[in-house]
Amino acid sequence: MLGVERDANDQTIRTAYRKAAKAAHPDSGGDAEQFARLQAVYELLKDPVRRKVFDDTGYDPQLAEPRDLKGLMMLETLVNDFILDEREPGSFDPVAAMRRKLSDDIVKSRFHILELERHRARVRKHLDRLGRRPETDVLGSMLRARSRSIAEAIKTTEEQIKTIEQAYEMLEGYSYELEALEVKAHAAE
Structure with missing residues (x-):
């Protein structure tokens, strides 16, 4: 939504947010729902922990459905199991x-x-x-x-x-x- 690269630094994110917020703000004729989503995205990217989880999983712990997060945590354990498997990658599914x-x-x-x-x-x-x-x-x-x-x-x-x-x-x-x-x-x- 901000049009920044995945590895953008805080200053780049802040600048992109301010530019997008000006255009999306309801007082400037923007859509209130779109502006709220933009704010949620910015809050996510500002928080290093939430951003790391989002980058790793595609889910935001604060905005995702609890059911999705529980499933994600379960998959995390299974991924760890197959990463630790000593068999050669490609030799098992x-x-x-x-x-x-x-x-x-x-x-x-x-x-x-x-x-x-x-x-x-x-x-x-x-x-x-x-x-x-x-x-x-x-x-x-x-x-x-x-x-x-x-x-x-x-x-x-x-x-x-x-x-x-x-x-x-x-x-x-x-x-x-x-x-x-x-x-x-x-x-x-």
Whole structure:
């Protein structure tokens, strides 16, 4: 929006912003929405931490959707894993490996939810069979608290699945070129 190079210094950014702000300001006949976007861009580029994150990822931590940032953080871990992989680049497909890892994590999370739901059902059955003391229902209170904790764990795991799905979606459109020799070796097997 400012028309500056990616590696522009602070003075260049400030000068470009002032020039663009004069033309875009609503008092000068500019569009208020466009001016607000221009200000957001300038604020992003002024902050070295936000700018670094934006340059590295294409996302601004303050303006991006929280769901995107969570998916991005998950992908960051997977990228670190394949960077540290000792195999020669081109000898394996890190994008496919990331997709497999995310798919496996979804399956594990869904299984975890099933386990939690079974535990919660058992707790509820115990509650139904538990005779209550007339004054203080200590055991009933404990079981109800346990049921609420399990429900919260289910909710947390469901949110985790959404994050994993977002990370998986962010991988759409990527492919990885394997070395020709490696492809032939796999075809022969």
